[in-house]
Amino acid sequence: MNLRDASIIELPKIQDHRGNLSFLENSNQIPFEIARVYWIYDVPGGESRGSHAFYQTDEVIIALSGSFDVWLDDGKENRVYTLNRSYKYLFVPRMTYRKIDNFSTNSLALVVASKVFDPKEYIRDYDRFLRIKNGKEQ
Numbered sequence: 001m002n003l004r005d006a007s008i009i010e011l012p013k014i015q016d017h018r019g020n021l022s023f024l025e026n027s028n029q030i031p032f033e034i035a036r037v038y039w040i041y042d043v044p045g046g047e048s049r050g051s052h053a054f055y056q057t058d059e060v061i062i063a064l065s066g067s068f069d070v071w072l073d074d075g076k077e078n079r080v081y082t083l084n085r086s087y088k089y090l091f092v093p094r095m096t097y098r099k100i101d102n103f104s105t106n107s108l109a110l111v112v113a114s115k116v117f118d119p120k121e122y123i124r125d126y127d128r129f130l131r132i133k134n135g136k137e138q
């Protein structure tokens, strides 16, 4: 996968005088079947999360509250996305190295994943990620 496949997508937003409501459904709104949902919260100031890629897991990341930056790298290009709207998500395709930082106070990152947790899915070392991307390692 390359960075061109990463994208910010708007979710439905139902607005009325009582406030806003957004949603996503299995295989609707997002480009895969949901296998897992996790969330990242109470991140101390200055901390970063992530710093890894996944072999086969696609993910959708939403800033349900507050804001943070998601750095994506496909081995050739890198780009940073600031997420700060609860009705938008960032699609992160498999084999994209990512880091999340610059968390605001009380921010809440919701992550929807296409696979259940499997430690063997992780590529944590960036140089190894590059070797795999370049076909020099598996």
Ligand code: TYD
Pocket (backbone or CB within 6 Å): 036, 038, 040, 048, 049, 050, 051, 052, 117
């Ligand atoms: P990790 O994915 O390394 O965190 P981050 O990428 O945000 O820095 O996960 C941290 C720990 O939590 C690690 O021990 C694995 C565990 N974990 C699960 O057990 N299930 C999960 O779904 C996730 C995402 C992590």
